[in-house]
Amino acid sequence: MTQYWQQLMSEAQQMRRQLHSEPELGWQETDTAAAIRQQLDALSIPWRACANTGTLARLNPEGKGKHIALRGDIDALPINEQTSSPWKSNRAGCMHACGHDGHTAALLASAGWLKHVESQLDGPVTLVFQPAEEGGHGAREMINDGALESVDCIYGWHNWPAIEFGKLLCPDGIVMCGNGTFEIELQGVGGHASQPELCRDPILAASALVQALQQIVSRRLAPQQATVVSITSIDAHSAPTVIPERAVIGGSIRVSDTQARDQVNHLIESISHQVAASYDVGCKVKIMPRYHATINHASAAANVRNAWTALYDKESLDCKSLVPIMASEDFSYYLREIPGAFALIGANDGGTHHGHPCHSPYYDFNDRLLEPVTRLYSQLVGAPLPD
Template sequence: MQWQEVVNKAVDLRQWFHRHPELTWQEKNTAAKIRQCLTDWQVEWRACATYGTVATLGKEKQGEHIALRADMDALPIQEQTSLDFQSEVDGKMHACGHDGHMAALLGTILWLKLNEVQLKHPVSFLFQPAEEGGHGAKHMIDEGALDGIDFIYGWHNWPAMPFGTAVCPNGAVMSGNGSFHIQVSGLGGHASQPEVCQDPVLAAAAITLNLQQIVSRKMPPQAAVVLSVTHLNAESSVTVIPQTAEVSGGIRLSDPKYRPQINQLITEIAQQTAAAYGVTAQVEIRPRYEATINHPQAAQNYRQVLAEVFGQNCDQVDLMLPIMASEDFSYYLQQIPGAFALLGMSDQTNASFSYACHSPHYQFNDQLIERVMRVFINLAIKY
């Protein structure tokens, strides 16, 4: 099988994955497709974290053992692209490019299997479920996906960068995140008698405003922190002051050291503001992922290969790092050395590739598949 045949096979697989999206912790058919490919290609694999798969080539070889990772899950989004191979599942869509991530990794495996003699050390391939908030990486680690692995590499397409660009910094490349959920409880009653009520709506509005001081007045200007209130709910009729109101939202932070302070401030501000309005606030903070922080040596290895494939100036791009999106690849980097790269996807000749991840109009740029295959193959052979 020639190179272009392998690339075409990978593109076909991408389109199959795109037609058959499955949500977080529901990737049963996706896993079956991946495992059937590996079996057909006579690649050794084992199940991990239910729908995850760990495949290995060159297992008998000596030297440092690297791992390459792809995520698998889709999103609960109704696709609006009109692609010939658009989602066949109502309300579900690969709107973040995980279909392309899987396809590029499968193409890499097939080529390396056909040329396994070139491998000087073992290489593993992690197909990971539940990246979209499901902590799939943690489950993979808990079930031994990193056992014997010395370095790990991953990537994500990024529509805000032009095709042909790539960034892989030392240190943080993506931010950590978390969510807060505040229930404000008061005393409801008739809207004509506010004096005999304890209004949770007014308190919730004040809490929303007061939370904004955390970033603007409590964090150093150099800290990359975002706090957004994204949900307010105080369901009632127009003549009723309700008993409760809910305030919730998300936080993003590039350095884990700020998380305890931010969490404490959210709780203090919500409860003290509530007290000032004669109501109470119960606060729940749910940590999600920590920042994705690259290890310098692994990042240097990655940058060298990226420059070989994308060009020496591929990292010359107008992008402020770390980006504020989050990735559970951070779990891997907390355990072993590794690095994560962002690869540009937008194309001036096709505006469709510029839609942001998680948009119903999002489209993955299939030109990336061959490029990523070359990067991964070079990493596997050289490092």
């Protein structure tokens, strides 16, 4: 039993590094899906495609106990990797910079172990290999294709480099914020840089608007309200002697609930039009809501914390990090449908790349997380563990 477990851990690390070297963007994960399905076939675990590149696998389907789902996300990001690891991405402009390669490998390791002890499982277990988490609403499409059919409870996790290695954060209630993006187009009158009086400068208006928008959080919202408004781009390309016709501002918001999102969206639109009018330029605002806040169900979150402390001890819980984390997760879709919980598990052990934040070109998943997460998933479904 112990020997097989060690074999699974070794294979999980190999798979993680293979996936890392061959990343694929959301809704393009054909090779990743094929690798997952090939391993499920080798384990004699039945599966079906879900939402195209997603995969659902089922264990102990006739079990009479609680039906639990375990989720891993599989997509990568449009980032050029800057690490020097032997398993560095071999696909330019695409990188597993958020650890989804590790999430997938941990779920495959769990698949191997749960198949090994399948006769001792109480209820059915569904393994959810989900595409397009990074802004592609993959969870929503998996649900639409029946991923949660007959499932009673779902669990997921994310590695988190900002937390000390092995510490688990899984609060009751909100754990990660909702998000959205926006685009503001300012239409001016272009012309020669020597004659600004004949122009209506969209760059000047954009500069003022950036300052105004960044004050939404500090001056228009209560200090206790967890909100972020970030301007992430200004596009007003022109020649050195030309005032352009147009400037486009892009940005992102992070909010704790729907009410806060609606309030921030209203302020972005109102402030944009007022600032534009003061500079006599036209204004169009486009707001794109993305994910809701990820809100844990209290009983499921307690299950995760209890399982983790049973494996390790109470000192392994993260009691220092402030919640909600301002990042977002489409696991929120699942939690709006059925009970469940989402945990963050610390990855930072001081290793060369394990302190870099997610979405950094220098990030790399900490392979030391594969075993504890496989133990956690096994514990959550009531599977026996090796000594």
